[in-house]
Amino acid sequence: RAMELPPSHFPAARAAAVAVGYLRYLRGGPGRGLELRELRRARRQDIDDVGHKYYLELELEDVLDKDRTVNCTAEVLYHLGSKNSAPDVQVTVQGELRSTEEADKEFYNWIRSLEKELVAENIPDSHGNVPPELEPIHLLAWVASGYVIWQNSTENTKFHLAQVKHVKQVKRSDEDLQFDFVVLLHEMVSQEVLPWQVTLLWHPQRGAQVSQS
Amino acid sequence: TASPLLRLLLKTLIYCRHQVLRIKTKNEEEVKQLQLLESLEHLELDFWINPSAPALPVDVRIPAVSVQSVKAFLESQGIAYSILIEDLQVVLDKEKQDMAESALRHRSSTFDFGAYHTLDDINAELDNLASEYSFVEKIQIGQSYEKRPLYVLKFSTGGSNRPAIWLDAGIHSREWVTQASALWIANKIASDYGTDESITSLLDKMDLFLLPVANPDGYVYTHTMNRMWRKTRSKIPGSVCVGVDPNRNWDAGFGGPGASDSPCSDSYHGPHANSEVEVKSVVDFIKNHGNFKAFLTLHSYSQLLMYPYGYKCTRPNDYAELESLGRAAASSIRSLYGTTFQVGTICKTIYQASGGSIDWSYDNGIKYSFAFELRDTGRYGFLLPANQIVPAARETWLGLKKIMEHVRDKSS
Numbered sequence: 319r320a321m322e323l324p325p326s327h328f329p330a331a332r333a334a335a336v337a338v339g340y341l342r343y344l345r346g347g348p349g350r351g352l353e354l355r356e357l358r359r360a361r362r363q364d365i366d367d368v369g370h371k372y373y374l375e376l377e378l379e380d381v382l383d384k385d386r387t388v389n390c391t392a393e394v395l396y397h398l399g400s401k402n403s404a405p406d407v408q409v410t411v412q413g414e415l416r417s418t419e420e421a422d423k424e425f426y427n428w429i430r431s432l433e434k435e436l437v438a439e440n441i442p443d444s445h446g447n448v449p450p451e452l453e454p455i456h457l458l459a460w461v462a463s464g465y466v467i468w469q470n471s472t473e474n475t476k477f478h479l480a481q482v483k484h485v486k487q488v489k490r491s492d493e494d495l496q497f498d499f500v501v502l503l504h505e506m507v508s509q510e511v512l513p514w515q516v517t518l519l520w521h522p523q524r525g526a527q528v529s530q531s
Numbered sequence: 532t533a534s535p536l537l538r539l540l541l542k543t544l545i546y547c548r549h550q551v552l553r554i555k556t557k558n559e560e561e562v563k564q565l566q567l568l569e570s571l572e573h574l575e576l577d578f579w580i581n582p583s584a585p586a587l588p589v590d591v592r593i594p595a596v597s598v599q600s601v602k603a604f605l606e607s608q609g610i611a612y613s614i615l616i617e618d619l620q621v622v623l624d625k626e627k628q629d630m631a632e633s634a635l636r637h638r639s640s641t642f643d644f645g646a647y648h649t650l651d652d653i654n655a656e657l658d659n660l661a662s663e664y665s666f667v668e669k670i671q672i673g674q675s676y677e678k679r680p681l682y683v684l685k686f687s688t689g690g691s692n693r694p695a696i697w698l699d700a701g702i703h704s705r706e707w708v709t710q711a712s713a714l715w716i717a718n719k720i721a722s723d724y725g726t727d728e729s730i731t732s733l734l735d736k737m738d739l740f741l742l743p744v745a746n747p748d749g750y751v752y753t754h755t756m757n758r759m760w761r762k763t764r765s766k767i768p769g770s771v772c773v774g775v776d777p778n779r780n781w782d783a784g785f786g787g788p789g790a791s792d793s794p795c796s797d798s799y800h801g802p803h804a805n806s807e808v809e810v811k812s813v814v815d816f817i818k819n820h821g822n823f824k825a826f827l828t829l830h831s832y833s834q835l836l837m838y839p840y841g842y843k844c845t846r847p848n849d850y851a852e853l854e855s856l857g858r859a860a861a862s863s864i865r866s867l868y869g870t871t872f873q874v875g876t877i878c879k880t881i882y883q884a885s886g887g888s889i890d891w892s893y894d895n896g897i898k899y900s901f902a903f904e905l906r907d908t909g910r911y912g913f914l915l916p917a918n919q920i921v922p923a924a925r926e927t928w929l930g931l932k933k934i935m936e937h938v939r940d941k942s943s
Contacts, residue, residue, distance in 0.1 A: 326873040328881055335909075353910055356871070381910065444758045445647050446916030478909040480759065502759065504912055506833075507882050509776070509797040511759040 320361040320373060329473065330360030333372035336471045337392035340407040341378070342464030343526060348454030349421030351381040358389075369397040370473060381457075383416050396473050404469040422522040425454045429487065429495050436497075441482040455485055455497070458526070462518040463501045465528040476506040483513060494519040494527075546623055548595035551616035554605065556585045561610050565589055574601065590615060644715040645921045647707050650679070650751050653744060656714060657682055664721045666734065672742075673812025676765040679747040681812050684717055686739040688724070694822050694942045696935055697897075699742040699813070700829040702777050702888070703761045704749025708905050708915045708923050709829040713743035715924035716931070729932060733939050737824070740816075746777055746809055759913065761797050763807050770794035775801035778830075779886035780810045783894055784842025787885030800886050810888075817892070825899035825938045826892035827931060832912050833881065833904040834872045836861050836930065839893040841877030842885035849898055850876075856937055857901065860930035867926045870906065877902065899938050903927060 323330040334357045342352055359375040374392040388411060395406040429436060441456050442448045448456050463479040471477060480502040488496040497518045504511050519527045556562050565582035568574070574597045579590040593601050605612050616622055642656050661669040661684065668685045675681060687693065700706075700713035720739065723730045733739075744750055748764040762774030772795035779790035782804035786792070790800035805811040817823050838853040840846075847853065857874040864872050873880060877887065881904075889900035906915055906923045915923070 324879075326875055327879045354908070442911060442914045442916070444753075444914065446911050446914045446919070478912050480912050481914060504759075508791070509761060511797070 320363040320371075323360040323362050323372075325357040325360050328476070329362065330357060330372065330374070332471070332473060332476045333360065333394040333396075334374055334376060334392075335476050335478070336394050336405055336468055337374055337376060337407055337409055338378070339464040339467035339471070339477070341390070341392075341409050341411075342460050343462075343468060343528070344409070345411070345415060346457060346461040346464060347418055347422055347520070347526065348425040348458050349382065349418030350415065351457040351460055352378050352415075353381050355379045355387050365395075367398065369395055371395045378411075380416060388413055388415060405471055407468060419522070421454075426495065426522045432487070435489055436485070436487040438485050439483065441485070456482060458497060458518060458520060459485065459499055459501055461520070461526045462497070462499050462516045462528060463503060463514070465526075466501070466503065466514055466516055474507055478504045478506070480504040480511050488517075494521050494524075496520075546619040548598070549592055549616075549619040550595075550598050550614060551579070551590060551592045551619060552601075552605075552612045553615045554582075554589040554591065554610060554612045556582065556587075556589065556610065558585050561585065561608070564608055564610065568601070568604065576601070592619065642714075642718075644711070644718065644924070646917050647711055647920070648714075649754055650744060650747055653710065653714060654680075654682060657684060657717075657743070660684065660717055660721055664724075666724065667717075667721050672816045673808060675746070675748045675809055676763055676807070677748045677751075679751070681742065681747065681809065682744070683816075684741045684743070686720060686724075686734055686741070688734045690738075692820065692822050693736065693738045694824045695738040695740055695820060696825040696827065696938060697740050697742075697817060697823050697892075698827045698829070698931070699745045699888075701743065701750055702745040702809075702828065703830060704746045704753045705759050705761050705913045706829075706831040706905075707753070707913065708831045708920060710744050710750065711917075711920045712829060712905065712924035712927055713741060715921060716928050717741055717743065719924075719928060729936060733935055736939055736943055737935075739935075742813070745813070748809075749774070762799065763809055765801075765807060767794040767799075767802070772799075775799055775807050776886075777807050777810050778888055779884065780804060780807045781814070781886050781888050781891035783887060783890035784840075784885040787842050787883075789841065789882055789884035790886050798884075804886065813888075814891070817897075818895075823892075823897050824942050825901075825934065826889060826897045827900075827934065828888055828902050829905060829927070830902060831905040831915065832907055832909065834870060834906060834908050835880055835902075835904040836864075836872045836874045837877045837880050837889075837902045837904070839876065839890045839900055841883065841887040842890050844876075844878040844883060846876065847893060853899075853901075856899070856934060859937075860901075860933040863929040863933045864926045867929055868922055870926050872903075872930070899934060901934060903930065 338354050356377040361373040363371045372394045376390050377387050379387045390411045392409045397403045459482040467477040483502050484500040486498045490496050499516050501514050502511050517529045562582045575594050577592040582589045657669050661667050666688045670683050671680045672683050673681045700709035752760045762776050776798045779800040785804040791798045836857050861872040861874050889902045893900040
């Protein structure tokens, strides 16, 4: 009962973007940025009174380790009348993602060692430049925006992170790092570029958590 | 003492009507005569080659006031001379002009195609290309809302209104890799004509019109105010919001699905079709020309190669040929760096969108109508790093070339 979809057509591509956003939130970090290399296969199932469910086979790459790819499968369920609820997403990564333990620790220690809280703007800048020391922040913005994209997507939207407009570190009394982001999200269908405030908590072992604004 | 202004005037015209003579002395006696002349300081003679021995010529610059008297002296002594330079100022002025032109040409070979440039710098490079290549001409097809010229490079090796190819970039101003790629492509075509077989045979049969900055007002705005600006900068009556999406403003399913009727929207179609002067100028130019065979437009990002339709989801009559040609072009693109472009109609590939340029061109008889979405697929999006400009331009050019070759073959 699931219909085969051409991967090059937009319905499958939109569902894939949701899956990638979700996966970035779950598995991304300052040392790992997951990108879609190729959408290999897509199917869609219309479930009465529930919604539309997409079955996807994705090939992903880590932008910091582009020589290899990892396969994964995903299911994206858009609920009927999905105005208020985020799509349900499940992702299964086949095989191992490259370990980022060392990079994570290094980043964590660096931020904790800063006397003044980190503040940065326009990542990348107008010309696409990202200072190397800010690349981990850029990737954490992917994590934060991955969450926002997952939570706000419908079958009629396709979001990408256009730019980190502003990021401010907030020192905390506990072990987490906190970054308050203002990200610009580009929504492909309406072509709007929308600012979004999102606060991200991150810890090397515990991973990321968004406390939404 | 002369005033500063006078001194400046004198500096620029100091050699007016000065002559340079070459004197051929026959013997020692004549050499001595010239040495006598040399000693007469009031004549202010400037010997470029001093009198020394009979066998050697003597070159001397003579101020205007002294020319007649020196010549009279030489003639009275029977000393032979010829005029090397009739008017030194003329020579110097020409040399200055040559140097300026050479500096322009030199600048062209130092234009950094791997960087993003301001509108002024882009327009300067268009001038360079036009002056450097006889078959490249810069023409103005109109002006933008804020009165900036819309410059098109015409590539034509002859003929009269030959079948033509249209290529534009930057209709959406934030898509910076497109204007940058258009410049690289212009330079590539101009410099490879005569050596590259494909380009040469193409331009020997057809003309190419390239509009590198289709939305100059928007482009300036992305530099000065808002990097993410997409639309034109036209004022909309009754709204505080500015600008119309120029790729929803064409007369093709205008106002239909996939365009907004809200002035504040980034896909606002405008009050009516062709309301935007940037769009109307192109429409008028193409209609008046009457012999366009292809309409190609560059956008970013997403890595897509699309053909009509956008305003409706039905296939165009030439679906089979356009799909096949699109696939061939995508294959050419991929051959360089492995970059994959998806091929298909606009409606199936990204979304239903009315009022788009290639739908208009196709419905107006220009069969080979394609829209490219260049790199990347979202990692940097509109903010593509400058070091990817040339790779993007190179691979895109291969796709364009494939299409143009097909158009050339079908147009003869």
